[in-house]
Amino acid sequence: DGGITQSPKYLFRKEGQNVTLSCEQNLNHDAMYWYRQDPGQGLRLIYYSQIVNDFQKGDIAEGYSVSREKKESFPLTVTSAQKNPTAFYLCASSIGSGFRETQYFGPGTRLLVL
Amino acid sequence: RKEVEQDPGPFNVPEGATVAFNCTYSNSASQSFFWYRQDCRKEPKLLMSVYSSGNEDGRFTAQLNRASQYISLLIRDSKLSDSATYLCVVSRWGLTGGGNKLTFGTGTQLKVEL
Numbered sequence: 001d002g003g004i005t006q007s008p009k010y011l012f013r014k015e016g017q018n019v020t021l022s023c024e025q026n027l028n029h030d031a032m033y034w035y036r037q038d039p040g041q042g043l044r045l046i047y048y049s050q051i052v053n054d055f056q057k058g059d060i061a062e063g064y065s066v067s068r069e070k071k072e073s074f075p076l077t078v079t080s081a082q083k084n085p086t087a088f089y090l091c092a093s094s095i096g097s098g099f100r101e102t103q104y105f106g107p108g109t110r111l112l113v114l
Numbered sequence: 115r116k117e118v119e120q121d122p123g124p125f126n127v128p129e130g131a132t133v134a135f136n137c138t139y140s141n142s143a144s145q146s147f148f149w150y151r152q153d154c155r156k157e158p159k160l161l162m163s164v165y166s167s168g169n170e171d172g173r174f175t176a177q178l179n180r181a182s183q184y185i186s187l188l189i190r191d192s193k194l195s196d197s198a199t200y201l202c203v204v205s206r207w208g209l210t211g212g213g214n215k216l217t218f219g220t221g222t223q224l225k226v227e228l
Contacts, residue, residue, distance in 0.1 A: 031213055040220060041220060042118065042201070042217070042218030042219055042220050042221075043158075043201075043216075043218040044218075045215070045216070048209060048213065050209075050211050050212055050213055054211065056209065056210045056211050088155075090157055090158070094213075098207075099145040099146045099165060099205070099207070099214070100146070100163075100165065101146075101205070101213065101214045102148070102160065102163060103160075103216060104160065105157040105158050105159070106157060107156070107157050108156070108157050110155075
């Protein structure tokens with residue numbers, strides 16, 4: 001069954017703690033993305049990766065880090081430097097090229113600060 | 115001015131009604147346009163892609179007006195199951211390393227009632 005999986009569904013972070021959100025896809029998509037969604041705001045791009053072993057900062061990368069060691073996996077670490085981490089985190093991967101590139105989303109991880 | 119603007123609603127309509135949402139965008143370099151549907155506390159799911167003047171899929175019709183820089187979504191014969199938030203998404207080439215940058219509207223909430 002092909003798709004994008006994210007875990008955990010809910011994550012609680014203590015002050016000063018780093019936490020890692022998992023994103024896995026078995027769609028053979030090259031490009032993967034991380035967004036965060038806050039109430040009343042559109043999704044904002046954190047990091048993206050077009051190919052394995054390469055990734056780029058998005059619009060709000062401060063306080064986050066990523067890796068792309070495998071095509072299927074694109075984990076996001078929320079570091080203690082991220083002062084307002086409470087949000088809904090969405091991972092996406094894309095198919096197609098040029099103007100026909102289309103992104104599909106995983107089910108999301110909701111991060112809460114204790 | 116936001117790059118993508120939508121009326122947040124909510125639009126409360128009776129079952130069977132026709133409802134239309136508008137979305138305006140500010141960047142004339144935008145190439146592709148999408149409507150995603152997002153249920154409460156779930157991930158966005160692709161509803162329609164629009165590359166030229168419009169697209170139709172069953173009860174859903176999307177229209178693009180490049181001159182006026184707006185996209186519309188028309189839903190005919192509304193069902194209770196259409197209740198959700200509809201996200202307008204605009205895409206343009208321009209990510210570092212290649213790829214398309216998506217800009218998300220904040221969404222229009224639809225409630226279909228008996």
